[in-house]
Amino acid sequence: MSTSASPVTAGSGLGEVLQLFRGRPSLTRADVMQLTGLSRSTVNQRLDALQAAALVVPSGEESPTGGRPASRFTFHRDRGVLLVADIGATGMRTALCDLKGEVRAERELSIDVAKGPDAVLSAAEEMFTGLLADAGREPADVHGIGIDVPGPVDFDTGQVVSPPIMSGWDRYDIPGRLSLAYDCPVLVDKDVNAMAFGEHRSHYPEARQLLMLKVGTGVGAGMIIGGEVYRGADGAAGDIGHIQLTVEDTENEPVCRCGNTGCVEAYAGGWALVRDLQAAGKQVGSVDEAVALIRTGDVTAVRLARRAGRILGHAIADSVSLFNPAVVVIGGQLAAIEEQLFAGIREMVYRRSLPLATRNLQIVATRLGRRSGLIGLALLLADGIFAPERIEALIARS
C-alpha cells in the first residue's frame, strides 16, 4: 500500500527524454512515443532540440541512406568528458571518463592525504591535464569534475568537515579551487559513498538498500537507499568506524584516532591491525604488509584477522538491525583477506540480527575492488550532470 514513485518520464520535458537515452543503447522515435506517451510531433520537437544541442545523435547501428532521416538515436557519450579523482589516505586514482561515466583512461599516484589540499589537489590537477592531453581533449570539453575523499563532506558546499585523518583539509573549498581551471560543476563526496554507488549500479542495481563497508586504514560505510546515496541530515551518515563496542569499561579500550576509546576501527581498522601485529613482534609497517602477512597464514596474524572480523561483524550486525539492507558489500584493503574476515563477520551477523533481517541478506566481497570509488564517482557525477533539471545549463554550453 506504499505510494509508488512518479515514473522517470514525469513531465516528459527535454531533460526527461534525455534520461531515457542515457539508460539505453539506442531508441527510435516510436520507442520514445511509447515510453513517454507524448505525441509524434512533440517527440520530433524534443529530438530536434536534443540533436541541435548534440546531446543525442543518430545511432551508428544503421547504414545512412541518402536523404532519409535517421530512425535510431543514441546518447552522445563523447560530446565531452568527465574527470574524477578518488583520493585515499595514501594514494590517489584519477580517470578520464565519457559522459556515461565509463572510464576511458586512468592514472595512479602514491601520495599521503595529510600533505594537505594544496599538494594533493595540485597533483590531481596535473594528472587531469595529462589525461586530457592524452585524449586530445581541452579543459572546455570537461562537463564535470568529481572528487572523493576519505572523510566527511558537507555535500551541498563540497567542503570537507572535521576530517579525522585529513589534516589541513577542514573547511577547504575544493569546488572553488577546481573552478579556477575548469568551468563546470564539481561534485565532492565521501569515498565510501562513491564506492557504495559503484557497487550498487554495477552489480546490484535491483537492491534498493545496500551497505558498503570499507575496511582500509580506517573503517567507514556508505549506504544506498532507494537507489540513491543516503547522506543523512548533515552528510555524516555511515560513520560505522566510530561506533563504540562497550559502554562503561573504558579502562582497557584502545584509543582511537578520533580521540575516543573503544571505536570499531580502534580494534579492526588497518592501522589497529598494524599496531597489534607490531605489539606481537611482527615486522609490518603498513596495512598492505599486514594483509600480506595474514595471507602467508602466520598464526598470530590470522588470529588477529579473525578477531577483527568478529568486531566488524558486531558493527555490521548493528547496522543490519537498524537499516535492514538487502546487500552488504565489503571493500577496502582488508577485503583481500576475505577468508579470514568473512567467517567472523557472518558469525556475528547471523547470531545477532533478527531472522527477518538476515533471511535474504547477501554479505559479499567487493567486485569492483580498488576501482569501486573511481567507478562509482564517475557514475554519480554523470547522474548529477545530466539530471533533468540541468537540461538548460547543458544546452547552453553546447
Add this chain to the structure above:
Amino acid sequence: MSTSASPVTAGSGLGEVLQLFRGRPSLTRADVMQLTGLSRSTVNQRLDALQAAALVVPSGEESPTGGRPASRFTFHRDRGVLLVADIGATGMRTALCDLKGEVRAERELSIDVAKGPDAVLSAAEEMFTGLLADAGREPADVHGIGIDVPGPVDFDTGQVVSPPIMSGWDRYDIPGRLSLAYDCPVLVDKDVNAMAFGEHRSHYPEARQLLMLKVGTGVGAGMIIGGEVYRGADGAAGDIGHIQLTVEDTENEPVCRCGNTGCVEAYAGGWALVRDLQAAGKQVGSVDEAVALIRTGDVTAVRLARRAGRILGHAIADSVSLFNPAVVVIGGQLAAIEEQLFAGIREMVYRRSLPLATRNLQIVATRLGRRSGLIGLALLLADGIFAPERIEALIARS
C-alpha cells in the same frame, strides 16, 4: 548537485490533482491551473470528474449565489471514514477518523497482545463496530483500515513475522481477517513506524530524517527518510532494542526476551527496569509502576533510570553515527521520566557521535504522547488510500 524529486503534480492526472486538494484547505480553478500548468479546460474536466466522484466538493467558505458555479473547492474529508487500531503489548487504542486522517472518536481497552490474534482482533472489531454506530456510519463507509502492532511486519503481505512478544501471531493474516467484515484496503505496520510518521507529520514536517525511539516494555525504533517511513529490505529496519552492547564478555550479560544476551532492551527496556527494581527489593509489578516509583525520586530507582538513559544513549549514538537524523524523538511509557533519561541519552550521544552529526541534532520527547501511534497510523493510512495511482479504485467505490 543531487537530482531533485519530480514535482507532486507530475503527470497531473486526476490522482495528482486530488493530492493538491488533500494538502490544502481549499483551491480555486485558477489555483489548480497555476499549480499544475494544465489548461483551463483540462482543469475543468478534472474538477468535474472529482466532483462527480464526491472526492472534491464546493467549499463552504462562500455563500451560494443562484446558478453561479462554485469558485472554491475542497477535499471531501467526510466522504467516508477510516478505522485504526494501535495495538500495544498490554492495551489497544482505536479511532474513527475522517479521510484527512483526523481523529474524530477514540476508544481504549486493556488487553494483553499475547492473548493472540483472534482475541485481540475480535476486541478491535467490536470497538470498530461501536465507533461506527456512534458516528452513524456503515461498514460500507469505511475507506481503509490501519492496524499497528508491537512487532516486525512484512509490510507487503501485512503479516506479523517472528514477533518476540506476540505469541500466536507469527504469519497471521491480519488483512485477510479484517476483510471478512470490511471491503477496503487494510494496512498493517509496526507500531514504531506509525509513531515516527505521526511525530514527523504533526511536528517535524521539515525534517527529512527522523528517528523515533519507543521505550516501553521493549525498545524499538522507527525511521523517516525523505519524508517516508523507512522499512528496509524486509521490513525489519529499526530493530534498535536488540543491538548488543558488548562483544565477547557474555558471562555477566542479562538474557533478553529474544533469546540473545546483552541486548539494549535487556538493560534498558521497561521489563528490564521492572526486573532490576524487583531485584533491589522494590514492590513494582509493571512498567507504569516502575515509572511512578522513579517519579517519586526514590534513589535506587533514579539510579537505575539514569543507567537506562546511558544505555539508550549508547544505542542512539550508534544510530546517529550510522543514520545522521535531524531529529530524535523519544516516546513510549518511559518518556514520562524524561528528566532522568535524557541527561544520560544526551551525554552519550554528544560524547560518541561525530560533531558533524550532532551540530544540528534535536533530541526531544514525544509531543503526541501515547496517541502518536494512533495519529501516525491514520495519516499513513490516508496517504496510502489516496495515493494518485489508486484514483480509479476510489472513483469505483463512490
